[in-house]
Amino acid sequence: MLYRAGRLLLLAMLAGGSAQAAGLRLVTGTDYPPYAGPELPAGGMATELAVTAFGAAGVAVEPVEFLPWKRGYQEVLNGEFDLTFPYVAAPDRNQEMVFSAPLYDLxxxxxxxxxxxxxxxxxxxxxxxxxxxxxxxxxxxxxxxxxxxxxxxxxxxxxxxxxxxxxxxxxxxxxxxxxxxxxxxxxxxxxxxxxxxxxxxxxxSNPLFALAALSNPKAPEIVAALNKGIAILFADGRYDAIVRRHMGGGEATETAPEPPR
Structure with a gap:
């Protein structure tokens, strides 16, 4: 699968820590409050968690794009985006995607x-x-x-x-x-x-995950960076703050996952 020159620089950043590389391209869907949607504060809870986690791990990201779910998922498989979220596990997804640690359990x-x-x-x-x-x-x-x-x-x-x-x-x-x-x-x-x-x-109970394409050779590094960032957010209290801000009291019916290890 072909990647643009900027994407190659991004992967070099993930492998070697280059600060000059372009940011990761993230895509999520629409009409999924409070988790994802362009009209939601910070693009929704899952969007804010992903962007903040990558930042905590020292990985740059480009502005998140919002597309119909089926199209965004396919464009991750096609290499147009590096990561999509939030998704539950499903047999077809397990065969073509690398899963992050759970972002949230609903x-x-x-x-x-x-x-x-x-x-x-x-x-x-x-x-x-x-x-x-x-x-x-x-x-x-x-x-x-x-x-x-x-x-x-x-x-x-x-x-x-x-x-x-x-x-x-x-x-x-x-x-x-x-x-x-x-x-x-x-x-x-x-x-x-x-x-x-x-x-x-x-x-x-359905954990929500972020997904990177198995066909992307840097998918394990991308997912590992997200997991590292989520663990940092758990440790410093930002994870709970983000969830409470978006859930508006609904957290009593749902639970946070265990932090990544």
Whole structure:
């Protein structure tokens, strides 16, 4: 895979500490509050964590770019960007990306129309429903079997906003969402009638990672620099400060990962 001359200088910086090299090119997505989005403070929590961590590790970065999730991910594979975030683990990603240490651990919850509320006791309690998850979102691992069997039907529009609208219109029964995304994007679509509701227990815990392409020979060094920076942020208190600033009280339902070692 071809890299521009500036990219070669960047990799030399990572290998040898050159202060003259161009910065790393980072890309993230849109419409994922409070984690990523151009309209969010500092580009979202994951964006601020990544940029601050690289700075703490002494690695320069260029201004973060925001692209549709599928396009940004593919451009990392193509070598146009060095790193993307935040992503959960998925089988296809494991085969083509190098994963950082977890940036953040979030719990994802079932979200129901008020008139279709069910007690969530595990995947089988969702049999017969229609789940909406946008293109580019990984399906929860715990639901893979019933999705593959067709016992849980999957609809995939372009965005979570469209999923929220389909849920409120009664065209789907269920979303899988984090509490902050439910409180912002889903509830912003509710205008009248009974509001959508969170289930009574989470579906699973999903660590969020940064990803560099396996085809990039410097991916291990890039990821190691990020991990080093995250560890520094844990140690000096900046990690907690960034999370609290973005979560707005939602941190009670989610947890920070263990610091990288």
């Amino acid at each position: 719990r994802i919850w079932p979200v129901f129309r008020a008139d279709r509320m069910r007690s969530y006791t595990g995947p089988q309690s969702l049999v017969g429903l229609t789940l909406c998850q946008p293109v580019g979102y990984a399906q929860p691992e715990v639901l893979h079997r019933i999705l593959a069997s067709g016992a849980l039907h999957l609809v995939q529009p372009a965005s979570m906003q469209l999923c929220a609208r389909q849920l409120l219109a009664g065209r789907v029964d269920l979303l899988i969402d984090s509490v902050p995304l439910f409180n912002t994007m889903v509830m912003s679509e509710w205008k009248e009638g009974p509001p959508p509701k969170l289930g009574d227990r989470p579906v699973e």
